[in-house]
Amino acid sequence: MGVVTPASAPETTPGTTPGRPLGTTATTRAEPTDGTRAETSTDPHATPAPRLIATDLDGTLLRDDKTVSQRTIDALAAAEAAGIEVFFVTGRPARWMGVVAGHLAGHGLAILANGAAVWDLRADELVESFPLPxxxxxxxxxxxxxxxxxxxxxxxxxxxxxxxxxxxxxxxxxxxxxxxxxxxxxxxxxxxxxxxxxxxxxxxxxxxxxxxxxxxxxxxxxxxxxxxxxxxxxGAGVSKATTLAKCCAERGVTAAEVVAFGDMPNDLAMLRWAGTSYAVANAHPHLLAAATHRTASNQDDGVAQVIEHLVAGRRTR
Known part of the structure; x- marks a missing residue:
């Protein structure tokens, strides 16, 4: 499977905090008290069976030419067939979602504008928004x-x-x-x-x-x-992480059951919130430091590679 390695200790961008559900207080993942960080397995089969995959689009799921590879299309469909819900979580507005609208498989909701909107891609309509005053x-x-x-x-x-x-x-x-x-x-x-x-x-x-x-x-x-x-x-307190956490809570999905993928600073909060997170090889240094795992680049279908292993692992359980 391409490159899948544990990340080094997280680096914090000044002024940022891990995402949290709207209206709740922040919580942090338990860390060792001796100043070290627990090792993360490089084997995706050791990860608890996920219930939801949350993936960024540009620079992560999409190739550099803004297309979705056939391997990625097949991996997304396989995840849905295995009972793993897929959420696109992006900074894009609704009018730029046509690139993935034809590859929805069983899912239809997306989190847009860095968490400011939840959009029904099938109906092409706004479900919920968290505006900036x-x-x-x-x-x-x-x-x-x-x-x-x-x-x-x-x-x-x-x-x-x-x-x-x-x-x-x-x-x-x-x-x-x-x-x-x-x-x-x-x-x-x-x-x-x-x-x-x-x-x-x-x-x-x-x-x-x-x-x-x-x-x-x-x-x-x-x-x-x-x-x-x-x-x-x-808006203050609105990020990919906060809206993803809200959508997961509505489905009874915990952070530990989420696998998230990203490449840029707007993905940081989401990757820190999710129980398992992957930075693609081409990611910003802050993402490479914060994610629990790394995978191949967007050009090499890094997200699809991980999904294939997750689905295969689910079948063997």
């Missing part, structure tokens, strides 16, 4: 404008993306032309505000994140998933 979005913007001049912003709602003129977007503008953030926030108010996006043309991505956490971390959950200096801001 507009006042907090403005507070983040004001703090970043002062700390990092040249930062530009965009807003992501359930069905609308709006940007400032200086924010370089990957897609065409909708019916509202670029405008200052304050004006953008006044538009589309019937839709929940899922994320504020902040972009800088010259900042180092990790340094930009560290600065944002230090000056604006109290106003929202700040993370990143792009290779460029682009930050994603959700």
């Amino acid at each position: 507009e006042a907090d979005a403005l507070a983040v913007a004001q703090a970043l404008r002062a700390a990092v001049p040249g930062t530009a912003f965009a807003v992501e709602r359930t069905h609308a993306f709006r940007r400032e003129p200086e924010y370089q977007a990957f897609e065409p503008d909708g019916d509202l032309p670029p405008a200052p953030l304050e004006e953008l926030l006044r538009a589309d108010r019937t839709q929940p505000l899922l994320k504020l996006l902040a972009k800088h043309p010259a900042q180092d991505p990790d340094a930009f994140l560290a600065t944002a956490l230090s000056v604006a971390g109290r106003y929202g959950e700040i993370t990143r998933s792009a290779e460029s200096a682009m930050l994603e801001i959700s």
